[in-house]
Amino acid sequence: MDIFFRKHPGVLIVSVSGDIDHHTAETIKRMTERELYVTGSKNLIFDMSEVSFMDSSGIGMLIGRYKTVMALGGRTAVAAPSKEADRLMEMSGIYRIIKPYPTVDSALMNIGRE
């Protein structure tokens, strides 16, 4: 699993590639929390286009970050989920609280300007 961060005004974009399971979700959680703190961002976009596998640990990790960001008064979005990630997220019902967007740009347009 690789993780890459980009900062836009008020928005932290987290690009994850590879597998998200219990083992890697822990790393994503730790690094994202640190990056949110360091950058002072209050909104979060997860770019899921390169996720090759995800189990329910990924759902737990996303809900955890949703709670962090909500406490900061911000919003969380998912961008361009891969087929593998989308199937599980759709099944879990997480899209009711974390909205998916087809691209990072469209997610930025929707949550970055608030």
Place this chain on the structure above:
Amino acid sequence: MIDLKNSMTLSFSAAAQNEAFARMAVAAFIMPLDPTISEITDIKTAVSEAVTNAIIHGYGNNSEKNVVLLCSYENRSVYIEITDYGIGIEDIKQARTPLYTSAPELERSGLGFTVMETFMDSVDVLSEKGKGTTVRMAKKLMDSDNKNDMDCR
């Protein structure tokens, strides 16, 4: 012609990095059946959930313990059994309830069994407090005649 009856057993440390090993081993083992991509993903996800439960809930992340994984297939039916010898589940019905988790502080979503039930044809849980838990799952793969259509969807 391939003999379509086969079985394997793995025993590995209850360490988080072995979750990927377990699901990839099962995926590799069933390859002679030529499953569809979506069947492989379903089975890998279910294995990952069961192994994660064994590691986190069964053994409390004690990597000195071992998880045992059995996988077999006969014709196009795949059978998987994942066992831990940990604390066991006191109330299986509650554990299988969607969104229930005994470890909310670990950011568990409580969807593990729901995912297994969704992606496999059958899931049985056998558990005894203080002795451990076995999760038995089965999935029948699509016949070769139908699967080319499905892979294109």
